[in-house]
Amino acid sequence: MRRVLLFAAFLVLLGLSTAMAASFEVQAEDITSFTTDVSIDVPDTRTYYLRGAPPLGQLSESPELVSANVYTQALDPGGSLAVDNPDNQEMVWQAVLGTPLTVVSPIVRLYITQTGPEGPITAGLFDCSGSTCIQFGAVTATPAENLATLDFDGVDHTLDAGDVLQLKVVNEGSKSYNIQWGYKANRPARLEIMPS
DSSP states (O other): OHHHHHHHHHHHHHHHHHHHHHHHHHHHHHHHTOOOOOOOOOOOOEEEEEESOTTEEEEESSOOOOTTOEEEEEEOTTOOTTSOOOGGGEEEEEEEOSSOEEEETTOEEEEEEEESSOOOEEEEEEEEETTEEEEEEEEEEOOBTTEEEEEOOSOEEEEOTTOEEEEEEEOOSSSOEEEEEEOOTTSOOEEEEOOO
């Protein structure tokens, strides 16, 4: 009787090991049977760093690398994206585009620092060709701990090569405050255009 039980147990173990080996073979076939090469292109985030002194700065694809190059601009209340404001009511950065640029939400984000009293910061994106500028994005946000993160929603615009991408920041609030940009290792001021 003992031999019969041992033989039965042996047969059960043999059946289990055969089933496991068969399942491994199927998985191996699934993996090795995929022979088509697949290439996925993930576009890079376009980052424009805010550089240069007031009243007209640059949007540059390379950041400032000197820590002393942190710029400050006082913004008085009463500024508007719709008009040309005095220098104390706006700050403008721009870049001449060598290639076309498509700017599409959901993620078009501006990072900038505010110092002094807190207040809402309003930013606009413009496509300038010759003496004509068309606004294609606007956002207002209040900084948290001096860092303002402004997300442009509903943006879908293509700028042609040779056009000027312009970023304007104004103070539509009721109190004056300062904005800062340039090289700061822990929070560089920048405009990020991420793939949609």
